[in-house]
C-alpha cells in the first residue's frame with residue numbers, strides 16, 4: 066500500500082478537496098474553496114456548503130487523478146474524511162468516495178479530520194519524532210495533543226469557547242477586513258504596532274486550555290469606543306495576543322512533558338507570526354519544530370491521504386456503509 070496511489074477526499078467544511086498520495090509523496094492536491102461564497106454571510110452556511118460540494122466534487126476528484134498522472138484503475142484505495150464536520154458537507158465526499166471504491170473494487174477508509182491535520186507533517190518529510198506535542202489550530206479547533214505514536218493520540222487540553230481561527234475570523238469581521246480573517250489580519254498586521262492596543266489573554270493560568278471569546282468582546286469594545294482606531298495596529302495587537310497565548314502554552318507544555326518535538330498544524334499554522342514565534346521558542350528549548358508547508362495547513366485532502374496510508378498499512382479498512390459524524394473523538398489504534 067505504501068507504494069500504491071491512494072485517492073483522498075475532504076469535504077468536511079468549506080473546501081472541496083481531493084489528492085493523490087503515494088506513501089509520503091503528494092502527487093496532486095486540488096482544492097476548490099467556497100470562501101468567496103461564504104464571505105457574503107461572514108461565515109460558513111452549512112446548507113450552501115453542501116450544495117457547493119455537490120457541484121465541485123467530481124471535477125475536483127477528476128483533476129486530482131489527472132494531475133497525479135494516473136487513472137482510476139491505478140488506485141489502490143480511497144480515503145475520505147467522515148468525521149467531524151458538517152454532516153451535509155461530509156456526506157458529499159463520503160458518497161463520492163464510496164462510489165469510486167465500489168466501482169474500482171478497492172478498499173475504502175474513513176479518516177478523522179484532525180488526524181489528517183496531525184499527520185500533515187508527514188508530507189515529503191524526513192524523520193518525524195515521537196512522542197511529540199502537537200498544537201492543532203484551525204477554524205473549528207484549538208487543541209494541544211500528545212502524539213505518542215502514529216494513531217496514538219491524547220488531547221491534553223483545548224479551547225473552552227472560540228477556536229483560534231474563529232478569533233481571527235471574528236476579529237477580522239469587526240475590523241472590516243473580510244472573511245476568512247486569518248490571512249487578512251496577518252496582512253494588515255504587517256504595518257501595525259502589536260503593542261498599540263492592550264487586549265485580554267484568556268485563561269492565562271491554565272496550562273493546556275485556551276479561551277478566545279473575551280478577545281472578540283474586547284475587539285468589539287475597542288471598535289465601538291475608538292473613533293480614531295488604527296486598523297493595522299488593531300490587527301497587529303489582535304494577532305499578537307493570539308500568538309502569545311498559543312505559543313506560551315505550547316512551549317511550556319512541550320518543555321514540561323520533556324518531548325523532543327513540537328508540531329504546529331491546522332489552518333492557523335499558516336500564520337507567519339505564529340510559525341516564527343514557535344520556531345524561535347523551540348530552538349531556544351532545543352526541541353525540533355515540525356510544521357507542514359503552507360498548502361497543507363488549511364483544509365486539504367493530501368493530509369487525509371497521508372493519514373490513510375498509515376492506517377491502510379496496518380490493514381485497517383471500512384465497509385461501504387461507512388457513516389458520517391458531526392462530532393467524534395480522535396481515533397486510537399485498535400488494541
Ligand code: KG4
Pocket residue numbers: 078202203204205206229230231233234245246247248251331332333334335336337362363364
Ligand atoms: O484548518 P482550516 O482550513 O479549517 C478548519 O478545519 O477549521 O482552518 C481555517 C482557519 C480560518 O479560521 C482561517 O482564518 C485561519 O485558519 N487561517 C489563518 C491564516 N490562514 C488561515 N489564521 C491566521 N493566519 C493565517 N495566515
Ligand code: ZN
Pocket residue numbers: 178182203204331332363364
Ligand atoms: Zn481543518
